[in-house]
Amino acid sequence: MKCIICKHGETKEGTTTVTLEKGSSTIVFKEVPAHICDNCGEKYIDESVTKELLKKARKIVKNGVEIDIRKYNIAA
Template sequence: MKCVLCKHGTTYTGTVNVTLERDNCIIVLKDVPADICENCGEYYLSQSTTAAVLDRAERSIDRNAEVEILRFAA
Protein backbone atom coordinates (compact mmCIF):
# COMPACT_ATOMS: atom_id res chain seq x y z
CA MET A 1 0.00 0.00 0.00
CA LYS A 2 1.09 3.59 -0.50
CA CYS A 3 2.05 5.50 2.66
CA VAL A 4 -0.61 8.03 3.62
CA LEU A 5 1.90 10.12 5.58
CA CYS A 6 4.74 10.76 3.10
CA LYS A 7 2.82 9.67 -0.03
CA HIS A 8 6.08 8.43 -1.61
CA GLY A 9 6.90 5.08 -0.05
CA THR A 10 5.20 1.75 -0.21
CA THR A 11 4.81 -0.49 2.81
CA TYR A 12 6.38 -3.84 3.59
CA THR A 13 5.48 -6.36 6.28
CA GLY A 14 7.67 -6.31 9.36
CA THR A 15 7.64 -5.71 13.10
CA VAL A 16 7.87 -2.54 15.18
CA ASN A 17 8.08 -1.49 18.81
CA VAL A 18 4.98 0.35 20.01
CA THR A 19 5.21 2.72 22.98
CA LEU A 20 2.04 3.88 24.73
CA GLU A 21 1.76 6.31 27.60
CA ARG A 22 -1.18 7.18 29.82
CA ASP A 23 -0.91 9.23 33.00
CA ASN A 24 2.15 7.79 34.77
CA CYS A 25 2.21 4.46 32.91
CA ILE A 26 4.49 3.65 29.97
CA ILE A 27 4.04 0.40 28.05
CA VAL A 28 6.42 -0.80 25.35
CA LEU A 29 5.35 -3.71 23.16
CA LYS A 30 8.17 -5.24 21.12
CA ASP A 31 7.93 -7.12 17.81
CA VAL A 32 4.41 -5.98 16.91
CA PRO A 33 3.48 -7.01 13.33
CA ALA A 34 2.90 -4.00 11.10
CA ASP A 35 3.07 -2.62 7.59
CA ILE A 36 6.03 -0.21 7.53
CA CYS A 37 6.74 2.55 5.00
CA GLU A 38 10.06 1.96 3.24
CA ASN A 39 10.52 5.73 2.84
CA CYS A 40 9.57 7.41 6.14
CA GLY A 41 9.20 4.50 8.59
CA GLU A 42 5.58 5.23 9.48
CA TYR A 43 3.83 2.02 10.49
CA TYR A 44 0.27 0.77 10.22
CA LEU A 45 -1.29 -1.85 12.48
CA SER A 46 -4.21 -4.04 11.44
CA GLN A 47 -7.46 -3.64 13.31
CA SER A 48 -6.98 -6.93 15.19
CA THR A 49 -3.38 -6.08 16.13
CA THR A 50 -4.47 -2.65 17.37
CA ALA A 51 -7.15 -4.25 19.53
CA ALA A 52 -4.61 -6.71 21.00
CA VAL A 53 -2.10 -3.92 21.70
CA LEU A 54 -4.73 -1.81 23.48
CA ASP A 55 -5.96 -4.82 25.46
CA ARG A 56 -2.44 -5.56 26.73
CA ALA A 57 -1.95 -1.89 27.59
CA GLU A 58 -5.20 -1.80 29.57
CA ARG A 59 -4.13 -4.89 31.53
CA SER A 60 -0.82 -3.22 32.40
CA ILE A 61 -2.63 -0.10 33.57
CA ASP A 62 -5.04 -2.21 35.63
CA ARG A 63 -2.01 -3.76 37.39
CA ASN A 64 -0.76 -0.23 38.22
CA ALA A 65 2.43 -0.74 36.22
CA GLU A 66 4.65 2.31 35.90
CA VAL A 67 6.83 0.91 33.13
CA GLU A 68 6.26 -2.40 31.40
CA ILE A 69 8.05 -3.93 28.42
CA LEU A 70 6.27 -6.84 26.76
CA ARG A 71 7.05 -9.00 23.74
CA PHE A 72 3.98 -9.07 21.51
CA ALA A 73 2.75 -12.56 20.75
CA ALA A 74 -0.19 -12.68 18.38
Protein backbone atom coordinates in the same frame (compact mmCIF):
# COMPACT_ATOMS: atom_id res chain seq x y z
CA MET B 1 -0.28 -0.75 -0.09
CA LYS B 2 0.97 2.69 -1.09
CA CYS B 3 2.16 4.98 1.67
CA ILE B 4 -0.31 7.81 2.29
CA ILE B 5 2.33 10.06 3.87
CA CYS B 6 4.96 10.30 1.13
CA LYS B 7 2.82 8.82 -1.66
CA HIS B 8 5.88 7.16 -3.18
CA GLY B 9 6.84 4.24 -1.00
CA GLU B 10 5.28 0.81 -0.75
CA THR B 11 4.60 -0.63 2.69
CA LYS B 12 6.21 -3.88 3.70
CA GLU B 13 5.51 -6.33 6.51
CA GLY B 14 7.68 -5.69 9.51
CA THR B 15 7.63 -5.05 13.22
CA THR B 16 7.85 -1.93 15.32
CA THR B 17 7.91 -0.78 18.93
CA VAL B 18 4.81 0.89 20.37
CA THR B 19 4.82 2.93 23.57
CA LEU B 20 1.53 3.51 25.38
CA GLU B 21 1.09 5.84 28.32
CA LYS B 22 -1.94 5.39 30.52
CA GLY B 23 -2.18 7.44 33.67
CA SER B 24 1.07 6.82 35.53
CA SER B 25 1.84 3.64 33.61
CA THR B 26 4.12 3.35 30.60
CA ILE B 27 3.91 0.20 28.56
CA VAL B 28 6.30 -0.62 25.74
CA PHE B 29 5.41 -3.35 23.26
CA LYS B 30 8.19 -4.69 21.09
CA GLU B 31 7.90 -6.63 17.86
CA VAL B 32 4.43 -5.34 17.08
CA PRO B 33 3.40 -6.41 13.57
CA ALA B 34 3.18 -3.39 11.27
CA HIS B 35 3.37 -2.29 7.65
CA ILE B 36 6.37 -0.04 7.16
CA CYS B 37 6.94 2.32 4.24
CA ASP B 38 10.16 1.48 2.38
CA ASN B 39 10.60 5.14 1.45
CA CYS B 40 9.85 7.35 4.48
CA GLY B 41 9.60 4.75 7.24
CA GLU B 42 6.02 5.59 8.24
CA LYS B 43 4.44 2.74 10.21
CA TYR B 44 0.91 1.47 9.80
CA ILE B 45 -0.59 -0.78 12.45
CA ASP B 46 -3.76 -2.75 11.77
CA GLU B 47 -6.81 -1.82 13.78
CA SER B 48 -7.08 -5.34 15.19
CA VAL B 49 -3.50 -5.09 16.46
CA THR B 50 -4.17 -1.67 18.00
CA LYS B 51 -7.23 -3.06 19.79
CA GLU B 52 -5.18 -5.95 21.12
CA LEU B 53 -2.50 -3.53 22.36
CA LEU B 54 -5.08 -1.44 24.23
CA LYS B 55 -6.62 -4.57 25.74
CA LYS B 56 -3.23 -5.80 26.96
CA ALA B 57 -2.39 -2.30 28.24
CA ARG B 58 -5.59 -2.11 30.28
CA LYS B 59 -4.74 -5.42 31.96
CA ILE B 60 -1.23 -4.25 32.79
CA VAL B 61 -2.47 -0.91 34.18
CA LYS B 62 -4.99 -2.78 36.34
CA ASN B 63 -2.10 -4.69 37.91
CA GLY B 64 -0.59 -1.37 38.97
CA VAL B 65 2.58 -1.73 36.91
CA GLU B 66 4.39 1.56 36.26
CA ILE B 67 6.76 0.51 33.52
CA ASP B 68 6.35 -2.63 31.50
CA ILE B 69 8.34 -3.69 28.46
CA ARG B 70 7.23 -6.81 26.66
CA LYS B 71 7.01 -8.50 23.31
CA TYR B 72 3.66 -8.14 21.62
CA ASN B 73 3.14 -11.88 21.14
CA ILE B 74 3.64 -12.86 24.76
CA ALA B 75 0.34 -13.14 26.63
CA ALA B 76 -0.28 -10.47 29.28
